Amino acid sequence: MFEKIKEFASEFFVTGDPLIYGADVGIALTLISIVVVLTYFKRWGWLWREWLTSVDHKKIGIMYIIASLLMLFRGGVDALLMRTQLAMPDMQFLEPEHYNQIFTTHGVIMILFMAMPLMFGLFNIVIPLQIGARDVAYPFLNSLSFWLFFWGAMLFNMSFVIGGSPNAGWLAYPPLSELSHSPGVGQDFYIWGIQISGIGSLMTGINFIVTILKMRAPGMKLMKMPMFTWSTLSSCITIIFAFPILTVTLALLFLDRYLGAHFFTLDGGGNPMMYINLIWMWGHPEVYIVVLPAFGIFSEIVSTFSRKKLFGYKSMVFALMSISFFSFFTWAHHFFTMGSGANVNAFFAITTMIIAIPTGVKVFNWLFTMFRGRISYKSPMLWTMGFIPCFVVGGMTGVLLSVAPADFQFHNSYFLIAHFHQVLIGGVAFGYFAGLYYWWPKMFGFKLNEKLGKWAFWLWNIGFYVCFMPQYFLGLDGMTRRVSSYGWDMGWGPLNLVSTIGGFLMGIGFLFQVWQIAHSIKFMERDTTGDPWNGRTLEWSIPSPAPVYNFATLPQATEQDAWWEEKQRREQGQKPAAQPPLEPIHMPRNSGIPFIKSFCWFVAGFGFVFDWLWIAIPGLAGVAICMLIRSFTYNTDYYIPVDEIKRTEAALRGSV
């Protein structure tokens, strides 16, 4: 009996690597300490009532951001492990098998469990406040989206200690990801982790499209919307067209693995090339999904910190929309070398280049927003200034990659790796960091320490160039991606060592950010104005952090930069328009169902991963029961009485 258990455990848990044993201990200690702290301070009820069951978009946004920063930590550790292995020729730090797992999880986590939730976090925090709404269109669905993401991410991350991580690359090309080549459970964790969180992403896309189209403050025409709202709209439209493709593709891969179907297998009439086409039909729009909101963030920040209206508003909107349109016609540029022939390659080369045009226009418009402005270099603006040169260079190398015949020499090499890290770190990560610094006071009511922020910024920025510029040259010197080691004779040693140093500089930058947050929680002054940056849009017209109902009376927003214009009028001595009398505010009730239902999905997913129907079926039954209960729950809303609004407002604004 004991032998049996031992044998089971040695397959169930990942064993044999001291690094993983170390991580096991770390995870166990963290979990235990969380439980101890919550119990000791009697915070379980608080956690459940205030956070886990909350449908408040501001709290959901904060939870998204916390989760994504944790994932950034894990993805970053993965990155540093890889860079350590590559630092010197013939390094013996990681086995090839382990290395393959690490680059797979690094990619999946950074795109799907770091960039996406950080983006959703910012949508949640900002969009309702920016358009003058009291919540998103579907608050219950919003909470469900978050918990689906959370439990999907947990399922994926579990593979690290239980069963084994996926190792077929972040897009899991078959037949490598098929049962024939990946018989273990890692690939099933991949499928179920992404599927569960992917449903959440799709629902968030729908939720924010409806929110933006239907819930804007009176007077806010589409062409008066703040640019971040526009970018969110374009990103969400891209989501609702792209994510179903991902869901279907992974579902087909699941059928291959679970029921022995032959969609993408080598034998039985399957065609792996079909998978590569499908996954990139989602995968390419996906990178625009994450970068478009970053463009929106930069637009807000450039205008605020230059104290000048955004230049070329109509061009900006048109550029956003055309990027999200063209993003669906470029997927084949990820495999020019598949030999589809000159006609196909020429078509996709041109569609790819076309995207450079609206993107270039956006850069010019940012520059001309700063031109004849008054630029103050606070943290958010600093990251924006780090972004512009970085992204312009990254965009240019992207244009080089789009030149199909030249791509035959760039493809699969470190040139490609350097390019997409430059646009994803320089564009997306810098953008979201900028957004985080910018809206942090709105979330928590205090700014982040500028001095520590400067250290973090320069470490990230310098570290980035030290890490990735050498990789362009490594690529031109024939170094291909995903190799876990290389010989002394290749001459790739020095540049790789430099690159590794750069990677660690960025890692130190991240530590500075953690320190900055911890330090600021303790020492930074409360912001009592609600408008610490002299902002332009509606979110700055209310106290920080915003009260649960956001706006006591719904604002009128007839102009672009509504709050800025209002402040201008007040400065000129005009009295603010008389506020209509307060009315009871209609709010959604908290619900535990999203948390429980998503957890049931997690259980079902876990059951399918190990092919244990005795776990999967109860999990699915749990999902069904949750849906039934929700269908028969009628008490889903309540009204905040006028007295309570008055009290809250007095408390929040009294000190001003």
Add this chain to the structure above:
Amino acid sequence: MKMPTKWKRLTALATMVLTTALLSGCSNMMVLDPKGPIGAQQRDLILISSILCAVILVPVLIMTFVIAWRYRDKPGNKSKYTPKWEHSTKLETIWWGIPIVIIGILAVITVRYTYATEPSKPLESANETMVIQVTSLDWKWLFQYPEQDIATVNYLQFPANVPIRFELTSDAPMNSFWIPQLGGQMYTMSGMAMKLHLQADEPGSFFGSGANFTGREFGKMNFEAKATTQEEFDAWVKQIKSESPALTLEGYSKLAEQGVTHEQSFSSFPEGLFNKIVNKYASSHQHGAKTEASTDKQEKSEKDAEAADSTADGQEGHDANHAGH
């Protein structure tokens, strides 16, 4: 902006040192140091497109730094401040126009090169094209020389100045066949025989690699591609013919098993092995897993496979007919 002459000299010197360092470094890099006509055209294209990009990149970077400095929020900054200026049709037309023009030029160049360097197109040469059949396996390369009737594993040898038609397939997950100094890569896919035409302009030893991830030991799929004179090549073939063992079908199935191996040479290989490898997957479109028990069935399936093969060839288009033979 006026700079003191000392600074001017220093920056000039620094730029010079940097450029020389970069250029000397670049000329050693495989992709920028091609030894064949396809690689040379791709290098030219990389340089042309880089210059076109630089035309827009450099002014934008300079503009960024100048604007960021000039309009900073400092007391006493006398430069203009126009907080409400938000639109200028003239300016916006210019910066929609510039990228459109540059991308337009680049698109024309790209399309021309795309057709000119299409991998399935035979190279023009006084010499007759030689065929090498490439199969990527887990985790090694099998190279068959149908005209010489020899085969090698994990190394290539061929005469310089002779166009080579590589026919690429895979008996494992998709890999990518890449010899950077001769030209760009091409995927090796099971069930297909892709064509990649390359040529070495001078004798030499070139680095080749499997560029697409195929699992555990894929990093060990580097190989040497050696171009020699025709005489040396003939002598080498003769030597293999006389000294090396033959590759049998059993030998091949052993070779195809997952694992790594050193360089090997074979004095012959089973007839039609390459087509068999291709058809193994192409035929599965017609019928499912083959049963090895019945010889009748096997014969039938092979016939079907041939039929499938001919249709597959037909689909691959005109280029096969021009292939020089």
